[in-house]
Amino acid sequence: MTPVRREILIVGRGGQGVLLLGRLLGLVASRYLNLYTSASEHYTSETRGGESRVDMVIADKPEEVYDFAGVSKPYLMIILYPYNIGEYLKLAREDTYLFIDKTFYQGEVSTPARVYALEYTRLAEKILNDTRVANILLLGHVLKVTGIMPLEYVKAGIAELLNPRYHELNFRALEAGFNLPG
Amino acid sequence: MKREFLSGNRAVAEAALLSGLRFYAGYPITPASDLMEYLAERLPKVGGIAVQFEDEIASINAAIGASWAGAKAMTATSGPGFSLMAEGISLAVATETPLVVVDIMRAGPSTGIPTKTTQSDVYQARWLAHGDYILPVFAPWSAQDSYDLTIKAFNVSEKLRTPVILLSDAVIAHMWETLYTREPGEVEIVSRKKPVEPPEEYKPYKAGEDLVPPMAVFGEGYKVIVESLVHDEAGYYRQDTRTYREMVTRLREKIMRNIGVVYEHEEYWLEDAKIIIVSYGSTARMAYPVAKSLLSRGLRVGFLRLKTLWPLDEGKLSSALSKADKIIVVENNTGRIYYDIARIAGRDRARFSPILTVDPPGFNEVLEAVSRWL
Amino acid sequence: MAVAKKVIHPLDKYLRSDRLPHIWCPGCGIGIALAAMLRGIDRRIREGKLDRNKLVFVTGIGCSARVSFYVDFDSAHTLHGRAIPFATGVKLANPSLEVIVVGGDGDIAGIGGNHLLHAARRNMDLFVVMITNFVYAMTGGQLAPTTPLRVYTTTTPYGNPEPPLNVIKLVASLNANYVARASVTTPHYIESFTYKALGMKGFRFLEVVSTCPEVYGRHIGLRNPVAMLEELKKRVIYKAHPVVDESDIDWDKGIVIGEYVVRNNPSYLDLIKRG
Numbered sequence: 001m002t003p004v005r006r007e008i009l010i011v012g013r014g015g016q017g018v019l020l021l022g023r024l025l026g027l028v029a030s031r032y033l034n035l036y037t038s039a040s041e042h043y044t045s046e047t048r049g050g051e052s053r054v055d056m057v058i059a060d061k062p063e064e065v066y067d068f069a070g071v072s073k074p075y076l077m078i079i080l081y082p083y084n085i086g087e088y089l090k091l092a093r094e095d096t097y098l099f100i101d102k103t104f105y106q107g108e109v110s111t112p113a114r115v116y117a118l119e120y121t122r123l124a125e126k127i128l129n130d131t132r133v134a135n136i137l138l139l140g141h142v143l144k145v146t147g148i149m150p151l152e153y154v155k156a157g158i159a160e161l162l163n164p165r166y167h168e169l170n171f172r173a174l175e176a177g178f179n180l181p182g
Numbered sequence: 183m184k185r186e187f188l189s190g191n192r193a194v195a196e197a198a199l200l201s202g203l204r205f206y207a208g209y210p211i212t213p214a215s216d217l218m219e220y221l222a223e224r225l226p227k228v229g230g231i232a233v234q235f236e237d238e239i240a241s242i243n244a245a246i247g248a249s250w251a252g253a254k255a256m257t258a259t260s261g262p263g264f265s266l267m268a269e270g271i272s273l274a275v276a277t278e279t280p281l282v283v284v285d286i287m288r289a290g291p292s293t294g295i296p297t298k299t300t301q302s303d304v305y306q307a308r309w310l311a312h313g314d315y316i317l318p319v320f321a322p323w324s325a326q327d328s329y330d331l332t333i334k335a336f337n338v339s340e341k342l343r344t345p346v347i348l349l350s351d352a353v354i355a356h357m358w359e360t361l362y363t364r365e366p367g368e369v370e371i372v373s374r375k376k377p378v379e380p381p382e383e384y385k386p387y388k389a390g391e392d393l394v395p396p397m398a399v400f401g402e403g404y405k406v407i408v409e410s411l412v413h414d415e416a417g418y419y420r421q422d423t424r425t426y427r428e429m430v431t432r433l434r435e436k437i438m439r440n441i442g443v444v445y446e447h448e449e450y451w452l453e454d455a456k457i458i459i460v461s462y463g464s465t466a467r468m469a470y471p472v473a474k475s476l477l478s479r480g481l482r483v484g485f486l487r488l489k490t491l492w493p494l495d496e497g498k499l500s501s502a503l504s505k506a507d508k509i510i511v512v513e514n515n516t517g518r519i520y521y522d523i524a525r526i527a528g529r530d531r532a533r534f535s536p537i538l539t540v541d542p543p544g545f546n547e548v549l550e551a552v553s554r555w556l
Numbered sequence: 557m558a559v560a561k562k563v564i565h566p567l568d569k570y571l572r573s574d575r576l577p578h579i580w581c582p583g584c585g586i587g588i589a590l591a592a593m594l595r596g597i598d599r600r601i602r603e604g605k606l607d608r609n610k611l612v613f614v615t616g617i618g619c620s621a622r623v624s625f626y627v628d629f630d631s632a633h634t635l636h637g638r639a640i641p642f643a644t645g646v647k648l649a650n651p652s653l654e655v656i657v658v659g660g661d662g663d664i665a666g667i668g669g670n671h672l673l674h675a676a677r678r679n680m681d682l683f684v685v686m687i688t689n690f691v692y693a694m695t696g697g698q699l700a701p702t703t704p705l706r707v708y709t710t711t712t713p714y715g716n717p718e719p720p721l722n723v724i725k726l727v728a729s730l731n732a733n734y735v736a737r738a739s740v741t742t743p744h745y746i747e748s749f750t751y752k753a754l755g756m757k758g759f760r761f762l763e764v765v766s767t768c769p770e771v772y773g774r775h776i777g778l779r780n781p782v783a784m785l786e787e788l789k790k791r792v793i794y795k796a797h798p799v800v801d802e803s804d805i806d807w808d809k810g811i812v813i814g815e816y817v818v819r820n821n822p823s824y825l826d827l828i829k830r831g
């Protein structure tokens with residue numbers, strides 16, 4: 001196996017589940033894929049509304065995560081809300097997978113990255129009648145496109161992290177995203 | 183062992199629970215509040231209790247009281263609250279109370295920047311309180327290290343009957359990382375030594391060979407005396423030089439004699455290093471890759487990470503640094519550990535690369551700071 | 557220590573007699589207060605309601621706080637003002653212990669005032685005895701939160717310009733289950749209030765108005781311990797059902813003692829068990 005070292009950036013608004021996505025990816029990588037993860041969470045003091053961001057690295061050796069001081073060569077970028085989007089887009093490279101929620105961003109995306117721009121929030125509303133799971137729906141799509149983690153492990157991660165009341169809804173959101181065209 | 187994905191603060195909490203924590207007292211302060219919030223949920227499930235007190239003064243005094251009632255106790259705070267705990271720390275020292283105090287550094291002085299860190303409180307951790315004393319200070323650099331050093335903090339506090347400071351910071355506290363946690367039985371958990379003699383013969387501050395008195399707690403029939411004044415073996419107040427000297431010397435010696443247990447550092451590529459970079463805590467996270475990259479460029483660079491910030495094992499440190507021509511200390515302040523290294527390794531070899539930043543330093547920033555001395 | 561103690565006083569069994577003589581000045585009221593408390597404790601112990609090995613005395617710093625030196629129970633002589641939080645930690649870590657806090661009015665209501673009010677608000681399961689001598693005695697006669705208006709102290713050489721704190725009123729306004737006041741001129745009430753408080757749960761507060769002939773006596777011209785006790789005695793008025801509105805300590809109008817609050821609100825330990 002070739003060494004893995006992947007940087008992931010997740011950006012959104014407080015309340016969109018940015019931190020949850022980070023914790024979910026980190027948990028699955030750590031627990032189910034035997035990888036090492038280091039992530040830093042950034043958020044403004046208002047839990048709702050301000051910018052939330054997770055910078056994360058996933059690697060197969062612990063030393064590979066020590067030097068992580070924030071995403072500089074993203075493998076994956078998830079933009080749920082276009083805060084500072086200009087700045088973040090500058091990081092994207094040819095081999096970056098870039099997912100943008102178009103519900104909140106209609107502007108141009110000029111980047112060398114592989115772009116997946118859908119109205120994830122609106123889709124969540126339409127398919128699941130619940131915009132809160134837009135983050136998980138988007139994640140389903142990420143899994144489909146990148147194959148970064150098996151769907152089953154992510155489900156197991158959801159089951160560990162979330163209250164059982166919300167399992168069904170999130171599983172359906174994840175699958176709905178996974179069923180979107182790659 | 184189990185693989186987990188936890189923040190530095192949660193790693194501290196989980197390790198504390200594994201170590202037998204049963205009483206947590208605290209007052210909200212960023213970046214320590216989430217540690218208390220987590221424990222407030224977890225502790226009652228293992229028969230323990232977490233209480234939010236009216237301030238940090240109450241918190242540390244309650245934790246000391248709980249320890250004397252037989253519970254392993256902890257409190258956590260950050261600079262401003264830690265300042266309020268000063269007198270309590272000295273009470274815990276004088277009464278030889280096992281206690282873990284977590285100080286999660288943020289930028290200061292004063293209210294500073296609550297959400298951001300520097301490493302300016304190294305001396306505060308060492309010498310916060312009045313009086314002649316010494317206490318162990320540990321500084322983690324990752325979630326794994328937060329976990330491991332918390333277990334060590336509890337074990338040392340119980341073994342040596344002393345307060346122990348775990349000096350984390352805002353970056354480490356909120357960094358989520360993969361780590362291995364332990365199951366009960368997988369790691370040694372130390373509890374304070376109990377008296378073997380009957381209550382009539384017991385003297386609460388009478389130590390044997392190891393200089394650590396066995397500890398009877400309240401409610402066991404020993405008529406324990408907790409005494410904040412200078413006291414003799416019985417716990418009786420004495421104002422003479424002999425008693426004072428005996429007490430203060432033993433309090434210091436019980437720790438220094440166990441320096442082998444208390445002190446720890448990590449060495450990387452030291453064998454034929456001509457330049458050694460020394461760092462600790464969150465700053466070491468970037469000093470390490472900088473050292474590694476200099477090494478890969480062909481420079482004879484080594485890296486030493488301090489895990490114990492006080493007391494230092496000067497013999498061990500000076501032999502680890504003995505072969506290098508230059509020792510560069512990288513820390514996020516205007517000079518703390520640098521002065522120790524200059525004293526131990528000599529001013530002619532010690533160099534200082536301060537990083538004064540409230541955001542985790544980037545690779546180039548550290549590289550630049552170090553390169554001045556290459 | 558293995559030598560059996562020679563009992564010369566019925567309360568000797570509760571004292572560390574090897575630490576005597578005590579530090580209190582001749583004629584100080586603190587000894588009267590301690591003896592009366594011990595009699596209340598003794599009654600509970602003899603009834604089998606209290607195990608002396610489960611009793612913990614926690615004190616801060618001050619003349620009054622020195623009682624922890626002499627009682628032959630588990631005891632803690634902690635920091636100035638911090639006896640209440642220390643005691644709270646003790647009680648919560650081992651609820652089977654009966655924890656008594658004793659301190660001066662500076663210790664309990666001055667520097668420790670914030671802890672006092674929050675412990676009372678929580679109805680924390682503690683018995684707190686505050687010995688009011690109107691002055692910071694141990695440190696030589698400075699202003700206390702209870703010092704009456706206009707009285708000379710060493711830090712108010714032109715007379716105290718500040719109105720005093722009525723601690724009974726403060727604690728009664730909170731969630732304490734028991735609030736009482738006695739005086740060293742009425743030791744039988746100190747004894748019976750202690751006895752009663754030890755049969756209750758939650759926060760129990762007893763103020764003991766005391767005499768400090770050595771320091772306060774000098775300030776107010778009553779240097780003679782007996783004269784000071786007599787003057788205090790003249791002013792103490794016992795009421796079976798006093799009301800909080802008459803609790804202000806007034807040297808001219810009198811000092812009302814008695815049980816101001818007796819109630820059975822859920823204590824802190826009751827409340828956390830419910831969770």
Ligand SMILES: Cc1ncc(C[n+]2csc(CCOP(=O)(O)OP(=O)(O)O)c2C)c(N)n1
Pocket residue numbers: 617618619620621636659660661662663664687689691692693694695700
């Ligand atoms: C933090 C701190 N500040 C000040 C002191 C000095 N000090 C010792 S006792 C005392 C006041 C004592 O007055 P009070 O509590 O009313 O008790 P009393 O001696 O009158 O019984 C003071 C200020 C101290 N020990 N600790």
Ligand code: SF4
Pocket residue numbers: 579580581583584585586619620689693694767768769770771772
């Ligand atoms: S100074 Fe006052 S309170 Fe202190 S022991 Fe003497 S008489 Fe009592």
